[in-house]
Amino acid sequence: MNIDIVCVGRIKERYLTDAIAEYSKRLSRYCKLDIIEVADEKTPEHASAGVDRQIKAKEGERIAKHLKDGAFVIALAINGKQLSSEELAAKINDLGLRGTSHIQLVIGGSIGLDEAVLKRADYKLSFSKMTFPHQLMRVILLEQIYRAYKINAHEPYHK
Template sequence: MKISMWSIGKAHEGYVKAGIDDFTKRIGKYYPVEWQVIAPPKNAGLLLEADLKKKEAEIILQALRPDDYLVALDERGKGFNSEGLARFLQQRANESVRQVVFLIGGAFGLDEQVWKRANHLWSLSDLTFPHQLVRLILAEQIYRACTINRNEKYHHK
């Protein structure tokens, strides 16, 4: 199983890049892993919120393969604790899912078309975080889930 983490926006900013790179490398011991930072549509600042979300949805839906398991990070989603995320990942691996895509939407969230395509909606927290920090938290939590599944010492409970 391959893990892909997609985010709409700018490249990783310096204050989180080292952490994202470190956790991504660590995840690579367990699964093939990659980041894909998707540039916002041209003239995004001139578009209405709904139009921007639709354009972003077109880009996302075009990039997805039919057999990709899409986990959309969205405030309407279901939360996990760390052990729950570990079980979720293990279940996808057991189902022989080829690729799990974790998607962080743009500044205004995700369009309804993406929600409908998503296999799972995941709420990372009731709190609101900057998109750059969400990237770091996502990478760390996926790494944590991998260590839980291997019964390694990283996660203390």
């Protein structure tokens, strides 16, 4: 299985880059993982709704360039479906059984994803109704993908 994490912005904090590297290494036994970073836009304080839409549109165009026609695209969105770890594992397993060989998970920038990206997505996934920093979300997502593979392989890790 090929899994891409398409995300807005670069990670600068060492503790986050270390965690991302660790989960990327762990996942290498189970899938081919690529992390694709696109540039983020500077978001001014107290930006209007129109400015927010423009920023999301620019970031969305950058994301769209990396979305592949044959891939199953999962957008991380606060209004998406919330799954347990077991349900995410089953979703990944089911996609593989149905012949999907490429999954792309999309993490938006600090103000979320453009509507065009959300419409392109085959599935919308929410980790919580709470808001998380998009940099931290990358670590959380990688950990949950790793957990899903461990669950599907019936290997110890998941508790």
